[in-house]
Amino acid sequence: MLKSLPKFSLWLAPMEGVTDRVFRLLCKRMGADVLVSEFVSSEALIREKAASLSKMALDAREHPIGIQIFGHDENSMRAAAEIAAQENPDFIDINWGCPVNKIVKKGAGSAILQDIPKMIRITAAVVRAMESIGRRNNSTNGTVCNALSCKSRAESIGRRTNSTNSTVRNDNATPHIEHPEYNNKSICSSNIPVTVKTRLGWDASSKPIVEIAERLQDIGISGISIHGRTRAQLYSGAADWTLIGEVKNNPRMYIPVFGNGDIDTAEKALLMRQRYGVDGVLIGRGAIGNPWIFAQVKELMRKEHLFQETHSYEHTEAGSKIRQEAIQIPERTEVSPQRSGHSEVIPYPTTAERIEVLLQHLRSEIKVRAAEPLTFELTPEERYARAERISCNEIKIHYGGYFKGIQGFKPYKVRLMQTSALTEVENILAEFRQA
Numbered sequence: 001m002l003k004s005l006p007k008f009s010l011w012l013a014p015m016e017g018v019t020d021r022v023f024r025l026l027c028k029r030m031g032a033d034v035l036v037s038e039f040v041s042s043e044a045l046i047r048e049k050a051a052s053l054s055k056m057a058l059d060a061r062e063h064p065i066g067i068q069i070f071g072h073d074e075n076s077m078r079a080a081a082e083i084a085a086q087e088n089p090d091f092i093d094i095n096w097g098c099p100v101n102k103i104v105k106k107g108a109g110s111a112i113l114q115d116i117p118k119m120i121r122i123t124a125a126v127v128r129a130m131e132s133i134g135r136r137n138n139s140t141n142g143t144v145c146n147a148l149s150c151k152s153r154a155e156s157i158g159r160r161t162n163s164t165n166s167t168v169r170n171d172n173a174t175p176h177i178e179h180p181e182y183n184n185k186s187i188c189s190s191n192i193p194v195t196v197k198t199r200l201g202w203d204a205s206s207k208p209i210v211e212i213a214e215r216l217q218d219i220g221i222s223g224i225s226i227h228g229r230t231r232a233q234l235y236s237g238a239a240d241w242t243l244i245g246e247v248k249n250n251p252r253m254y255i256p257v258f259g260n261g262d263i264d265t266a267e268k269a270l271l272m273r274q275r276y277g278v279d280g281v282l283i284g285r286g287a288i289g290n291p292w293i294f295a296q297v298k299e300l301m302r303k304e305h306l307f308q309e310t311h312s313y314e315h316t317e318a319g320s321k322i323r324q325e326a327i328q329i330p331e332r333t334e335v336s337p338q339r340s341g342h343s344e345v346i347p348y349p350t351t352a353e354r355i356e357v358l359l360q361h362l363r364s365e366i367k368v369r370a371a372e373p374l375t376f377e378l379t380p381e382e383r384y385a386r387a388e389r390i391s392c393n394e395i396k397i398h399y400g401g402y403f404k405g406i407q408g409f410k411p412y413k414v415r416l417m418q419t420s421a422l423t424e425v426e427n428i429l430a431e432f433r434q435a
């Protein structure tokens, strides 16, 4: 089935250790338009490391979704993209932005921002590899890219479902993104589109993102996501969207440009669209423990007149902030939206709702993990215990977000952070609810 991206699309930003399949589906249910897998190492992929292969397992309900790969070697990246393509993602995303030392030391992620010719060469190799998958398909199924040929491609390249341990087969391949602002032309043909996610540059003295975007477009990428920080900044300071705006408003650019950095309320998402004209935003940390953010942006888009009339934007050294001028704030008793990371004008979830969604989230994590094929033998009980322990630990990153701004949560959070048992989490949350 062909799918079109909305004019302004909301992406769940890829986050290693956070945006697993369960959380992606939760965000999708809340309104995220585009999902991306956690990053997968090209080197690990070509060596068929089980953890990397299982990270790529997609659920048919996730489309449109991209698989993100990272690496430093042209051959490995090309081969990894080919392996990833067999999972039928809608696009392959290349991570040229990760600032983590372990990755950078190997020349991958944002390290490439110090060697733009290499970035272009590797990206071009991946683009060509994805084109040749399209050509292979076209030579057997005709030259026009349509739903049929895309599906045939998916079928013709075969699946690694068994070897990659996908639990859900994806038979509705949507390897084809359309973008209404570009005359409804698809931004790919029958190829698998390649997108890039990167940063402004290496450090304050080197921010060549405008040139990088042009060069990547010229070698055939289908879209670019830009995090408004340099590698040197890591996650410090405020994201600078002005250069993202320059890329978007460069008359030479025709591929979609997606902005990223510090979007943690619906208002900020719309302000960035209004101010910089981006084709969409990626929301990362703002979605941790707050999958509602996507629904809130959509709701605010429906009530745009209210937003236009009531907010202005301040960009200061200290960061970006929304200035509230005159607004009817919905009545609230338990949470301050300024502190909660929730929209000021869109209803925010009640404590009961947050608890319910958090528990759904945790229970699904346990269920999915317990069903994971493992390389070692365990009894069903041991399998469940393992899944419960890992899931209760991994959900900890979400607690702060789920209950941000809610008075009296702190002592409960301390207890939640100490447990790895589902029943204990349930009991603590039940106590909190009644408090």
Ligand SMILES: Cc1cc2nc3c(=O)[nH]c(=O)nc-3n(C[C@H](O)[C@H](O)[C@H](O)COP(=O)(O)O)c2cc1C
Residues within 6 Å of the ligand: 013, 014, 015, 016, 017, 018, 038, 039, 068, 095, 097, 098, 197, 227, 260, 261, 262, 263, 282, 283, 284, 285, 286
């Ligand atoms: C815990 C964590 C894990 C991340 N993992 C990835 C990743 O796997 N791939 C990637 O491109 N970016 C990754 N990022 C960066 C985010 O996608 C995003 O660019 C960054 O957090 C800025 O956006 P935000 O301000 O909305 O969080 C990660 C960020 C965090 C906080």
